Amino acid sequence: MPELPEVETTLRGIEPWIADQIITQLNVRQGSLRWPVTPGLAKIAQGQKVCALRRRAKYLIMQLERGSMLIHLGMSGSLRLVEPETEWRKHDHIEMQMSNGSVLRYHDPRRFGCWLWSGAEHSQLARLGPEPLSADFDGHRLYQLSRKRKMAVKPFIMDNNTVVGVGNIYASEALYRSGIRPDRAAGNIAEKRYMVLSGHIKEVLKAAIEQGGTTLRDFVNGNGEPGYFQQTLAVYGRGGQPCRHCGTLLKEIKLGQRSSVFCPNCQR
DNA sequence: CTTTCAGCCTGACGGC
DNA sequence: TGCCGTCAGGCTGAAA
Numbered sequence A: 001m002p003e004l005p006e007v008e009t010t011l012r013g014i015e016p017w018i019a020d021q022i023i024t025q026l027n028v029r030q031g032s033l034r035w036p037v038t039p040g041l042a043k044i045a046q047g048q049k050v051c052a053l054r055r056r057a058k059y060l061i062m063q064l065e066r067g068s069m070l071i072h073l074g075m076s077g078s079l080r081l082v083e084p085e086t087e088w089r090k091h092d093h094i095e096m097q098m099s100n101g102s103v104l105r106y107h108d109p110r111r112f113g114c115w116l117w118s119g120a121e122h123s124q125l126a127r128l129g130p131e132p133l134s135a136d137f138d139g140h141r142l143y144q145l146s147r148k149r150k151m152a153v154k155p156f157i158m159d160n161n162t163v164v165g166v167g168n169i170y171a172s173e174a175l176y177r178s179g180i181r182p183d184r185a186a187g188n189i190a191e192k193r194y195m196v197l198s199g200h201i202k203e204v205l206k207a208a209i210e211q212g213g214t215t216l217r218d219f220v221n222g223n224g225e226p227g228y229f230q231q232t233l234a235v236y237g238r239g240g241q242p243c244r245h246c247g248t249l250l251k252e253i254k255l256g257q258r259s260s261v262f263c264p265n266c267q268r
Numbered sequence B: 001c002t003t004t005c006a007g008c009c010t011g012a013c014g015g016c
Numbered sequence C: 001t002g003c004c005g006t007c008a009g010g011c012t013g014a015a016a
Helices: A004-018 A041-045 A139-146 A153-158 A168-178 A191-221 A228-232
Strands: A023-028 A050-056 A059-064 A068-072 A078-082 A092-098 A103-107 A114-118 A251-255 A258-262
Touching: A004 A050, A004 A059, A004 A078, A004 A092, A004 A103, A004 A191, A023 A041, A041 A114, A139 A153, A139 A191, A153 A168, A153 A191, A153 A258, A168 A191, A168 A258
Parallel strands: none
Antiparallel strands: A023 A092, A050 A059, A059 A068, A068 A114, A078 A103, A092 A103, A251 A258
16 A cells, blocks of 8 residues: 555655666556556657656656656555566556666556656646645644534545645554544644644654665565555554553544544543 | 545455 | 455545
8 A cells, every 4th residue: 555655665766767767668558547547658758758756745756858747556556676578467557668778567456546648737736735744734734724624633634635645544643643533523623732743744654754765675676565564553454452552442433434543542 | 615425446355 | 165245545526
């Protein structure tokens, strides 16, 4: 499940191998993703240089000479560098060959990701909130945006309009660290608590990115799956198990269609 | 305006 | 053993 840290880790892993290189060939084997892969993408991309690779929210933006490719990993997607002529695995959908011999493979069993070309601005990026690790995101923003909102705080912080890149895992963990119940109404939380929460969102994402860095070699070699976060998760996926702080059994509820685990004693 | 929810897709898992 | 239902997840756009 690629969340922001995984996307950032992917970016850092592949960037040195493809930046400033020319796309010699692009193969689309399966173009039926979240949105259909832009028709003619292979022909459009071929011969263009990768001028830059950057991340916005959970999107990767591959800046080429005449426009950009917007890439999303959905929830099961991955980008890996593989040896040339590597046998195609099931669910390998796209391959990009570079002038330095690097080969990038896109693998995505559930096909929730996307590869979209645009010569101008991608509409998907138009109304995104601030990056969680930027100075534009802080407790003041959470407080201001949440006034009079009845929505539970967890879906509120997972809303891309509030702040981007906070998925179910890290929202759950940040709320636990902040001592805030995920089902508390967003509009009913004091500014001070939002200051604490915004700090923990940043911390948890930073920590995950740092740990993701240890799996960089996996991306280069094309082996293995990143599984770095599992050991450090306090609540996500631990419903019914004891809280590591107080021993109270963690409670699991549904919020906005998503499972949410919290400690009824530590979080209020 | 805010909030909810279906739909996209496959693999893993539990029950029978 | 295999079949079936359920779940997981990000994101959009339509409905309430």
